[in-house]
Amino acid sequence: MTAFASGARLRRALVVTAAALLLGAAVPPAARATPEPKAPKEFVALRSVDPTIIQEMRYTTAHNFVGEPVDGYRQPVCILTRPAAEALHRAQVRLLRQGRSLKVYDCYRPQRAVDHFVRWAKDLGDERMKAEFYPLVPKSRLFADGYIAEKSGHSRGSTVDLTVVELPAARTRPYVPGERLVPCHAPREERFPDNSVDMGTGFDCFDTLSHTEDPRVRGAQRANRQLLKGTLAAEGFVNLPEEWWHFTYKPEPFPGTYFDFPVSRRSVAGH
CATH class of the missing domain: 1.20.5 (Single alpha-helices involved in coiled-coils or other helix-helix interfaces)
Known part of the structure; x- marks a missing residue:
């Protein structure tokens, strides 16, 4: 060459x-x-429909059964389909007249968050939050007992986890990772402080005491559950019998679609 x-x-x-x-x-x-997917125009930030509903978005924090912020939760914002958000607003109006308020723990949940739950459940060595959230259930049983699944109604946008708070709402202290954990079914004064009325268990308590109609839950605790259930049922929400906090608005706008856009204000910006 x-x-x-x-x-x-x-x-x-x-x-x-x-x-x-x-x-x-x-x-x-x-x-x-690759751009992040955005929410369809039928989704809204709950605060834009009703700013009075208290929001304590647990999966943006480490105070949940996983023990760390969950994938897909970028900001502590409740996102729902508009019909579900408007129905919550009507329920809130009812409660405000009684000196009470709704408080949401979780709303729309992206599929990537559900996938995070599944990975965590398969890791039997990670039991850092067992003492609070599933003290009596072996982690190996979470799938079989229905506490963890590969799909969630939350990903369809019309399901919400919530409770009732007496007004004026007391302040709640932040969870400190590594602090001593107390079982979610312990008496209210012993559980992690939550300004919710006493529902008999804490939120996300993997225990049969969380079943809405469990006969062991009586008195004021039972009355509080019935107040939440009755108020929401009047506006079209159906309770999941195994979880006193879990409600789905019917009819769902997206009954067969599981979305994966992140939980952030940007996801619904401009709607």
Whole structure:
């Protein structure tokens, strides 16, 4: 090969390389990255419909059965389909007249969060939050007993986890990772402090005492559960019998769709 031919090949290689670099520089990184999905226009931030409903979005914090913020929860914002949000507003109006308020723990839940729950449940060595959230249930039983599943109605956008708070609402202290945990079915004065009325267990308590109609729950605790259930049922919500806090608005706008856009204000911005 002549020195001329070798030099020509080198020049062509340099030209191709330079062109590739220029092409890459012309496309900004944000444009090359896969954009995050946004919520359909039928979804809204609950605060835009009713700013009086208290929000304590547990999965943006470490105070949940996983023990860390959950995938997909970017900001502590409740997102729901508009019909569900408007129905919650009507229920809130009823409670405000009684000196009470709704408080939501979780609303729309992206599929990536559900996937996080599934990975965690399969890791039998991670039991950092067992003493509070599932003290009597072996972690190996969470799938079989129905506490964890690969799909959640929350991902369809019309399911909400919530409770009732007496007004004026007391302040609640933040959870400190590593602090001593108390069983979620312990007496209210012993459980982690929550400004909810006494429902007999804490939120996300993996125990049969969480069943809405469990006969062992009596007196004021039972009355509080019936207040929540009756108030929401009057506005079209159906309770999951195994969880006193879990309600789905019917009919659902998206009964067969499991969304995966992140929980953030940007997901519903501009609607």
